[in-house]
Amino acid sequence: MLRGIPTAPLALGLAGLIPFVWGGLTLLLPSLQGWGINNLGPRFVGPYVQLFYGSVILSFMSGVLWGYATRASGRLQSAACYALSVIPALWAFFMTGGGPVSAGMNLIWGFLGLLLLDMMFSLWRLTPSWWVKLRLLLTSVVVLCLSVGVFL
Template sequence: MTPIPRAPLLLGLAGLIPFLWGAVTLYSAPLATLGADLLGPRFVGPYIQLFYGSVILSFMSGVLWGFATRATGPQAATGYALSVIPALWAFFMTGGGPTGAATNLIFGFVGLLMLDYAFARWGLTPEWWMRLRLLLTAIVVACLTTVVI
């Protein structure tokens, strides 16, 4: 079992900052006020989590597309088709209010994890991929849950 390389681990963890910041500012009025004053109201609470979550699901579609390039024949076609699902999910399922959008993002990230697993089973991802994705997905889902409860 190879360890997660340092660069992907650190960059993945850094990518959690908007989710964590959004969760913290949901529970801390002083930090929410400070964040809104310094960054604008779109960068606190559920707003940053929902917008950034949509961006990340779309980004992950691109990552899966890249993995699909390693496949051939029908498996490649299946990989390409599956790779667009997270971006389409983000586009179609994050409208409406924050609770519904956050719930749909949670389902989107859990679904993405299942796609990650399929691509890993097909041998298209690095050996350490699922350990990284499990860690990041668990934290993202926990953060998005703060919007739903």
């Protein structure tokens, strides 16, 4: 599954999962949550770190898609790609209020929607050939980690 993904994007992508994994672990392990609160502060444990970081990452991914939109050809495809690229940031802005469970569920839907956009941009040959492999891996882990706060 990881074959063909360049080392730098893979390593940085995996490192970017740390706040999601950490947040999930601190929800599952009360002693780890206590350690995190005492040493890092309450903002950096449980759903708080996941929700804030998840909003940041959806916004960041809008920028990535915007960059890929610059490769689109033709006025119609370019306009569509630019319009689609802002959806993850707008989703994060409008859909992450209302408490940790609803915000977490909305982030799950946001990341799944982002994956669909990644696939569309890939089908239009605007991304590197390895892009969807990387995004499938990262999205799977993000959704799993966010699910801890939503469903457990």
